[in-house]
Amino acid sequence: MWGAVASEKKRGPWAEKYLLPLLVRLVRALPHGAALIFGAFMGNVLWLFSKRRVDRAERRCVAALGVGVTPAREIVRASYAGMGRSAVEFARMRQLLPRLRDLISIEGKEYLDGALARGRGALVMTAHLGNWELAGARLVAEGYPVTPIYTPQRNRGGVNDLIERERSEAAGFNLVPSRGPGLREAFRTLRERGILFFLQDLDARREGLLVPFLGIPASTAIGIVKMHRKFGAPIVPMVTLRNPDGYRHTIQVQKILSDFPDEDGEPFGTNMAKSLQMCNNILSDWVAKYPDQWMWLLDRWGSVEKEKRR
Numbered sequence: 001m002w003g004a005v006a007s008e009k010k011r012g013p014w015a016e017k018y019l020l021p022l023l024v025r026l027v028r029a030l031p032h033g034a035a036l037i038f039g040a041f042m043g044n045v046l047w048l049f050s051k052r053r054v055d056r057a058e059r060r061c062v063a064a065l066g067v068g069v070t071p072a073r074e075i076v077r078a079s080y081a082g083m084g085r086s087a088v089e090f091a092r093m094r095q096l097l098p099r100l101r102d103l104i105s106i107e108g109k110e111y112l113d114g115a116l117a118r119g120r121g122a123l124v125m126t127a128h129l130g131n132w133e134l135a136g137a138r139l140v141a142e143g144y145p146v147t148p149i150y151t152p153q154r155n156r157g158g159v160n161d162l163i164e165r166e167r168s169e170a171a172g173f174n175l176v177p178s179r180g181p182g183l184r185e186a187f188r189t190l191r192e193r194g195i196l197f198f199l200q201d202l203d204a205r206r207e208g209l210l211v212p213f214l215g216i217p218a219s220t221a222i223g224i225v226k227m228h229r230k231f232g233a234p235i236v237p238m239v240t241l242r243n244p245d246g247y248r249h250t251i252q253v254q255k256i257l258s259d260f261p262d263e264d265g266e267p268f269g270t271n272m273a274k275s276l277q278m279c280n281n282i283l284s285d286w287v288a289k290y291p292d293q294w295m296w297l298l299d300r301w302g303s304v305e306k307e308k309r310r
Contacts, residue, residue: 027088028095035088036246043084047077054080057296064214065291078292082242086131093137104138104240108253112144112195115234115256121190123224123235125257127201127283128295135240135251136173136197145194148173149186149223190231198224201283201294205303211276214284219303225275228268234258235268237282242293257282 023042027035047054054076061072089096096103115122126132136146189196200221201213208219228235235258241250261267262274269275287294 024091027091032092032096033247035092036085039084039086039088040081040246041084042087043081044077046084047080050080053297056299060299060301061291061296064216065288075291076296079294079296082130082293083295083297085242085246086133089131090133093133096134097137097141100134100138100141103247104134104249104251106138106142106251106253108255109142111253111255112236112238115236116144116193116195118232118234119193120231121193121233122195123190123227123233123258124195124197125200125224125235125237125279125282126197126239127286128199128298129201129286129290130240130242130293131249132199132240134249135238138251139195140173145189145192146173146197147186147189147194148197149199186227187231190227190233196227196233200224200279201287201300202298203300203302208303209273209276210304211273211280213280213300214287216301217304218280218301220276220280222272222276224279225269225272228258228275235279239286241290254282 027038030038057076057079058069058072061067061075062069065072065075067075112122112124126135136148140146186196198221202221204219204221206219208221210217211220212218213220224235227233234256237254237257239252239254241252242248243250257278258268260278262271262278264271264274266274268278
């Protein structure tokens with residue numbers, strides 16, 4: 001989230017060296033309600049001064065949801081405001097830890113417990129919707145062993161260090177990079193019956209398989225299905241939603257996806273494309289139902305569109 005704030009304007013090293021620490025200190029000093037208002041304000045400022053990216057996000061919204069330009073503009077603007085609130089909450093993670101049970105409720109926890117009871121770990125599938133960072137911290141507070149699969153930021157030393165430090169030291173995550181030796185750590189997590197977190201709504205580019213997302217072909221990461229095939233770990237969909245008061249959150253854990261057959265009645269994982277379509281169908285339903293809470297800043301279909309222009 002803070003990475004999006006820094007990279008959106010491409011301010012360069014000075015922004016990370018001077019502006020970012022100043023903003024972090026400010027939001028940590030404010031009362032929580034005031035900090036959230038400030039975060040929404042900063043999100044709106046970012047929306048206002050990011051015309052090219054906002055225009056592209058609005059076009060994606062129109063195409064994916066079938067709405068007009070005016071509703072798309074409001075959806076994207078609300079998405080930016082939500083991104084600002086989430087960034088503030090992330091920066092205040094240490095302050096919020098004692099209050100997480102009050103701020104975040106969990107529905108459907110029995111599905112996650114049931115998956116872990118099988119003794120093969122669990123693959124939690126989530127999206128850039130609501131505040132997914134707080135959701136992981138909330139599960140850690142409940143005693144769940146959470147290991148997010150993440151892609152390191154390119155800009156080392158500033159935003160990247162802040163993100164990794166807060167995720168590991170404050171939230172208590174055992175971070176695993178998506179490439180290289182990190183995969184061995186991911187395997188170990190499942191063998192030790194832990195939880196791997198997958199943000200499944202990212203553009204997988206050349207490494208993905210072309211599967212519709214919100215009805216539009218998108219390069220989709222195959223790792224979560226490969227892990228299920230290799231270890232037999234259940235796939236558990238989980239979405240985090242900001243409540244209408246803008247202050248509290250609800251984690252919704254859903255039924256184990258990998259227990260259901262694909263459209264042809266074959267067991268999940270038998271056919272990669274059909275299994276990924278099942279994943280994308282759930283993610284698409286979330287975005288369609290709560291469009292203003294999804295991060296439209298993500299160019300979910302970017303690599304496919306780039307190939308079309310060649």
